[in-house]
Structures are given as C-alpha cells and as structure tokens.
Amino acid sequence: MNSFSGQRRLTVAVLTALALATSATACGSGLGGTGTKAADSGTYTVWDPYPQFAGDSAWTKLLDDCGGKAGVKIKRTAFDTSDLSNKVLLAAQQDNSPDVLIVDNPVVPTLAEAGVLTTTDDNKLDTSEVDPNLLGAGRSGGKTYGTPIGVNTLALYYNKDVLEIAGVDIASVRDWTSLTAALAKVKKAGKKGITFSAIGTEEGSFQFLPWFWGSGAKLTRLDSPQGVSALSLWTDWLKQGHAPNSVINNTQTTSWQEFASGDYAFAENGTWQLANAEDVGFDYGVLPVPGADGGTAAAPTGGEFVTVPVQSDTGRYTTTRKLVSCLTGAANLYTTDTTLSYLAPTSEVRDKQMAADAKFKPWAEAVKAAKGRTSGDLGTKYPKISEQMWKAIQSALSGSKSPKDALTAAQRAAN
C-alpha cells in the first residue's frame, strides 16, 4: 500500500511537470506567433470599436484602399468599445499590439499611462490642423498620443409637434430657467418633458457633463456650489415630473427610444442619432445644451482617436504613419467622417460638411464649445472622478442623498 501511494506521488509529480512543460511550449508557440506577425511585414493590423460595420461596409473599403495605397494588406478587427481597452492592455502585455488602434478618446490617457501608445513626437503624425479643444482629449502630461478621427457630442433634440401643442417657442429657451419653464408648459399640456441617460456608468457622467460644465463647475471640485446647482437641476426635474424616473436606468439608446415614442419634448442625445432622427416620424430640431445663464454649455467630446501603439519592430511606424495620414489627412477626412457619421475635427472639413448638409449646423456649434473629458491634464484622474460623479448622480436622483451630500461624498472619494 505504501509503495503504491509513493508511486502515485511520483506519477503526479511527473504529470505536473509534463503539463507545465506543455503549457510552457504553448506559451512559446504563442510568442512565435507574434514573431511571424513581425516578420510578415506586408500585413498591418487595425483594431477599431465599430463592430456595426461589416466586411462589406464603406469603412472597411476605406481601410483597404488606404492599405493598398501604402502597399500593404490590412487585417481589421472590430471590438465592442467597452471591451477594447482591456483587449489592448492584454495585447500590449504580450507584445502583440495592433499597428493602428482606433479607441474612444477618454481611454487615450489611460493607455498612454500604461505605455502602450507612441507620442506624436515618435510617430510623427501631423495634428496641426485639428482644433485644440478637440485634440485636448488625446493629450496627457504635455504630450499628444494620436489624432481624432472624428468627433461627436451631445445636444438637445426637440420635438417640434410637442412644443407647438404646449405653446413653447424654441427661441425662448436660452438658459436653464427658460428651459425649466418650457418643461413646465409641456407638462401642463399633458406631454412629457425631457429624457436623458443618468445610468451608473460612464454614459451617465457623459450626459451630465454639459450641465455640470454649463454651471461653471470644474471636474477638480465636484461639490462646488455650481456643481450642486447642476445636479439639483436634474434632481428637481425628476421631482417635478419633468423628467421620467426611468432616466436613472436609461442608457443613451433607451433614452432615445423614449424620445422616439413622440411623447417627449426634449431629449439629450448625440450626433450619432442623426440618422435615426430622420425615421422618428415627427419634426425635430437640435439645440446646443444651454449654459446656466445662457450661451452654449461645453459638452464633452465623444468619438475616437487614431493612435499608434508601441511596436518592438520600430520599422513599422513609417508605413503605419502612411495609413493614419490616409485616414485622417485633409484629403480623406471628409470621406472618413461621412462614412462614420461623425463631425470632422478640423473646421475646414466641418465647413464642407455643413455646406453639404444643413443639419450639421447646430452640431458644429456644439463641437466648437466642446471639451475633452480628460482635458486640462486630468488624464488618468478622470476615470476616478467620473465614477464618483455617476454615483453621486444616482444617489441624488434616486433620492438616497441630497445633491449637496452626494457631491460632497463624491469629492471626498475621488481624492
């Protein structure tokens, strides 16, 4: 019996060693795979967050054209936005980064902090044409880590039919007081006021920012009187029934569905809904989010940056630069942004877009006032602040804390 168990122990040891050896070789062949990629200099990998564009879409064709011009083949992989940053971190860990990475702008400082991205000093991308307020999202520690491929932002969509029934003149909506007054009129007329997304994710913070910035508050101090006034505006809307309680759980998509039902006077939503807006079956208009005392509030910029991840084979950067310039150079930017239904990050191309289609006009205005979420050297501090901000929004809107207490707690936790 004794010798049997001794034997068994030995066998286990041997098997373990075998398994470890096998897994080690598995890792080895994995690394070998990376090596083949580097050696196969004719194929360049592009990762983007546009799974909605299939292999036969205009976007894929554009990528292939650019690859053709640079004399290389493009291997494109599309990821879900929320998935992409972790995939990139993992790939970088294994020295297997894509050649071109198109990534949501607030993620850029995080990836830059991780040492995944090259600066424009290294990759020699030309960003001189891009509006500085839009380039800001891709800057961290005084360096720039890419160039925006296109931008979108938030504004207020309004339903002309509902406003007419309620007797609201949209020209009278200039600041928060007049907006709230308009909502009261809409409610009196038996219609619903405004819908937005206040969900407990980055989306909620994104939607709150135009109001937060419009009050004059700064992200470095969440619990300033201005910040509290912005959160109180939302909370009061909920209390008075100007906004539905469901906003606490609304994503921007579900919020849009509420607006598309035709009952709501206003909806805060993004440029990307323009195509859907044509199908809602009622007359709509677009108004930049007003500031607390009038003017246009700064809305956060959405949209992706084209970045060039660090490669062990630095010789690849030359071709990569050709690819990126092809996508974002003045000549092609119009095609790219029309393909992606974004606004261009340069005023020259935006003018061209407005000339082609007047519906871009209010958006161009909103983009001019827009601000990157990580701008102002917030960089990797932003994710922490944003998480506390959406928690505060949720606490205040659900009534578990007053706006002031919620933001005070958020400020304490963000530091």
Next chain:
Amino acid sequence: MSHTTHLPDRRAVPDRDEAAGAAPDRTTPRRRAHSRHWTAWAFLAPAALYLLLFYAYPLYRNLDLSLRDYTVRSFVRGDAPFTGLANYQTVFDDPTFAPALAHTTAFAAVSLLFQYAIGLALAVFFNEHFRLSATLRALFLVPWLLPLIVSASTWSWMLNSDSGIVNAALNAVGIDSVNWLTSPSWSLTSVIIANIWIGVPFNLVVLYSGLQSIPSSLYEAAALDGAGAWRRFRSITLPLLRPVSAITLLLGLIYTLKVFDIIWIMTKGGPADSSTTFATWSYRLGFGNLLPAFGPGAAVGNLLIVAALGFGLMHLRVQRKQYAS
C-alpha cells in the same frame, strides 16, 4: 480508476487479483501493477492537463493578481510589485464592502428559500400524474432555456418605472407605481424576484427526479396507516428527499453567489450601490471603469471563490456524517 485499468483485459473482471490470475504472462505482479498504473495515468492525463490549464492556472493567476499592486502600466510590463494582502485590506476598508456583503447574503438566502420552496411545491404537484403534466413541466423549463441576457432585459422592460407592464398592472388595480429598478429600497428586491424566476426550473427538475426515486409503496403503506397528505409529505417526502435537497441547495447557492448578468443588465448594481453584490462589485472594479483596478477586483472575486468553497466543504462534511450514521 480501477475501471479504466481493466480496459485492456478482454473479459470483464470483478477485481484486481482475479485479473492477475486471468492473464497468463510471466511478469511479476509488482511490475504489472506498475505498468497498469501508467496506463491509468495515461488515461487520466487529458483530464488532468485540462484541469491544470483551464482551472488551476486561471485560479493561480487570479490569486497572483490579487496579491500585487497592478496599475495599467505594471499590468502591461508585468512588473507589478508584490504587496501581500494590501488589496484585501483595500477591499475590506471600502465603504462598498459592508453593503455588498449584506446584499450578497440577502440575495443568496432569499433566492434560495423561494427557489427551493416553489421548486419543491411544483415538483410535488407534477409528481401527481395528470393530463398535460409533462407538457406543463416542459413549459416551466423555459426560463432555464432562455439566454440570461434575454430574460434579464425582459425583466428590466417589465419593471421599467414609466412604461413597464408591472406598473401598468398596478395602476390598473389602483396601486401607485413602484420604481422597481430606480429606487434604492426596491432594486435589490427586483433583481431577487428575477433571479427566483430563473432558478425555479432547476430546483423543479432536480427535486422532481428525486421524488421519482421514492418508492410509491411507502406512500401506500402510510395511507393505509391513515396518514394524510401533509403527514406523508413531512414524514416521507422531506426526509427521503434530504440528500437531493442538500445538493440542490448547494448548487443553487454556488450559482446564486456568482450571479452577475441579471443584476448587471437590470440595475448595474445601482442606484447608489443598492443592489451591488460581490459579483457585480468585482466586475465593476476590474472592468466597469475606464481605469481598471485589477488587484482589488481579483481580491473580491477570490473572496467569492473562498465562500463557495467553504460551503462546498461544509456539504461534504455533512454528507460524510450522514453516511457514517
């Protein structure tokens, strides 16, 4: 394993000694045993390898993640400093810890209680053979067959504060709307209700098969002795169902502890952490933010694994005691 070792032998043999006698070759029994062990391990190797690669290694990685101070930078470079239990300390000190623990406990306890009670009631009901019994039983399995994303999204539509069918029904009978998913006092209840609905079929199926193995002669004898339905249930069904009940509850517990999709889809653990459990908290730490906190996220995940393991061991002990007695 002795079963596998016998495979090379031509005829079925009940035990090792007989097998040795049956095969007339000259190798000493010692060596034969030796080579047979190797055969056994060779058969075992694929499973062992699989376990090591897909269970042991990820567990080890998760443990390693939770013991190091990972930032995005050190994650990429793989040079995160070892910090011992600092991540666990962070997790314990987090203001989310106590509520998350309370929610996880309440979520698991209430879900299990109702899943088991309803499952058992339905199992007893379907054990009485009647027309359409099989069809109805099959229909009850639907929640189990639906992908979780479908059922969770459906629940969140039904429980929507403004346009949900549940509130519409409540209004129709004159009750005020309830903010099922958006009020801190209701959100946990809502996700528990959805989870019970999803868990009932599992309990039904397992308990029903347990009921099938109780001999009907026992019931007949009890009926002759004048035992009523309730008495028969308490004195025959429940005691004889105990081993099956134990495994059902244990599996249910492990499943409930790790429930993530339903909560994440319905409430994202909110509003204001009011439906956050360890599972959603772990995900939020690791992936819910633009700046992932892998270390604390892995620490919370490990706490969950330890809890499930603890209950598993408890089950084994109880079972051993049962056999011993």
